[in-house]
Amino acid sequence: MQPGVVSLVVIMDIRELQKAIKDAADCDLTIKVEHRPFLLHPNMDEGKVIDKMTFYREKFGEEKLAQIKQMVSARAKELGIEIGFEGWLCQTIRAHRLLRKAYMLGGQELQEKVLEAIFYAYFTEGKNIADIHFLGELAEEAGVFSKDEAVEFFKSDEYRAEIEQMANEARKKGVSGVPFTIINGRWAVSGGQTADVYTQIFQKLAGKGPLHSIPAAPSCSDSGCPIAAAAAAVKS
Template sequence: MHPSVVQLVVISDFTCPWCYIGLRELQNAIKESAAELQLTIKVEHRPFLLHPSLSEDKVSDKHEWYLEKFGSEKLEEVKAAVTSRAKDVGIEVIFTGSMSQTIRAHRLSRKAYILGGQELQEKFLDVIFRSYFTEGKNIGDFNLLGDLAEEAGVMSKDKAIEFLTSDECQEEVESMAAEARRKGVTGVPFAIINGRWAVSGGQTAEVYGQIFRKLAGKGPLHVIPNAPSCSTGSTGGCPGTAAATVKS
């Protein structure tokens, strides 16, 4: 008997382009696989802080930050890899604009999940990723976050700003991010499936589809390929490549 419900916990951060790309790949895989395989696939997105020591009020120039971390030659390689994958899934990623701490955005994401589950949370994820990667905006800004919360249907702008000026969901987000680190997560995106298997990196829809077919008892599970990710290692959270594993 195969499970009729598959539960995924996806750990990510909003400054990681592979998390944006990975979100689209996972959404595409669910659209393509769920009905065919008679699976209900539930997803909960949880926070990760690639820059935990960064002040919530500090704003950096994104392009200068990448240049400092990579150097111009390596940055061009990263940009080529990211923009190519982004184009494949129908999104645009730019490397200019503002870079800031993401904890405020994670708090709103968590609140969206509390209020409306996966559907509302992913509506917010769509607008926050678009704002950061396609429009280059500062996703630590209260007014912008209020606009995005209202656009996604989470709450009105005024209520979002009131929420952000409180400490609601602050401890929960910090605790979830710390728990991920304690459990050995050093790079994102990182997906936990049915509490038993882990898949790291920005995998393709095809890879997720293969996993779903295996869980539905309708196909083998092949070796999961390496996939790009953002890590907390020496590159300070910039895009890189990490091994991907599926394990119990």
């Protein structure tokens, strides 16, 4: 898979997982999802932003970039996702902190509401998702807390150490890219998989089918991805 296509992989995988969860409604399982952090650029300054197109041109060249954009746009259209190529690459620890806060306040529902908003802001609108004022507006719209409270949250160190520890632990356990999903503490699913892969695991958990080998799938391990649900812990 072309490196630039990784910008679509995480969204695709989450959509496929959501579809599989709906399809598993008759499996008599209680499925809970927690999106956890993975920092693709842990050493990047939080205030630094890089123009996406400048970065992509330097990394791939004009000809290859044109091929990547065509491929990404075609696949995104199939999934009903609007992908933009303008905007900013940035450090994402602030966004991960907000996602953690949302999870602690409102569980899976609120966390996924914030996650969808961040994805749309980054992939479609090209927003700087490291900007505390923009994230504050997003947090207020999602119902996490007010914009003023959000700005104070980002100025503090709340959840910073926890996010860094969780991301470091993922790397120590061999996670080198996203998406990466751990199901029931037993199955590690790497890369952007289809709903069928998740469905067969759910059926196996419910005692309703065999588990076949999980195919290799593309993942994001460089700056093509902004923020990612690195380990979606799915518990039955």
